Amino acid sequence: MAYQTEYPFTLPRGYMDENGTVHREGTMRFATAADEILPLKDPRVQQNPAYLSVVLMTRVITKLGTLPAIDNRIVEKLPSSDMAYLQNLYQQINAVEPIRVEATCPHCGEKFKVEVSLLGE
Template sequence: MTAPAQQVETSAGLRTEYPFTLPRGYVDEHGRMHRDGIMRLATARDELTTQSDQRVRANPAYLTVLLLERTVTTLGDLPAVDTFVVENLFASDLAFLQDLYRRINADGHTEVAVSCPHCGSDFAVDVAGDAPGGS
């Protein structure tokens, strides 16, 4: 298993890649587990070309598979993340990646505000799982 890559920022300081750790992990055909990966920001082209794909026209739910195939750039030491990999993720990992996609592309971050149930202190938690103490 490889360690998550460092975040990438453009010269303008825009974060474009987000390391993550899947809750369960993808199991490849050799039985190896792949949990650490990187998702990049989606482009307009990602959104447009996937919506016109015949598989999405036949089944609109397939849009998620195609968007994740394009934006998840690495997963463990797999040579590529393709539709086969995305289709064979555990449901909990697919849901995790869908939420991460929404967070980084709509909200612009992977942190959520939480409150400690014991002391009431407010703090942020990085749900991508790449921070120390993450999943």
């Protein structure tokens, strides 16, 4: 099974650049620990915690249409429906998947998978 680190997406509305071109197709990568920690030092995030989403999306969106780079200005100008879409995608691709182990029934010998929690849940 291949390890996927980048995920393509299509924004519901898209970002319109200064030439009127709408950019909807993009790619988002897995977040790293640094992606989640370093933005907390950003003065804009410290003044307004809601700005964390903007800084975080700027770090993990690797491509949007034909734009040469993604910066805070671009993410700030996304329609709110696109921002909600991206936040949902971020949660999906960075969610911790449950650990499944193979078990065998001691009575009938049937093999099956069981989810195991390491967090005491």
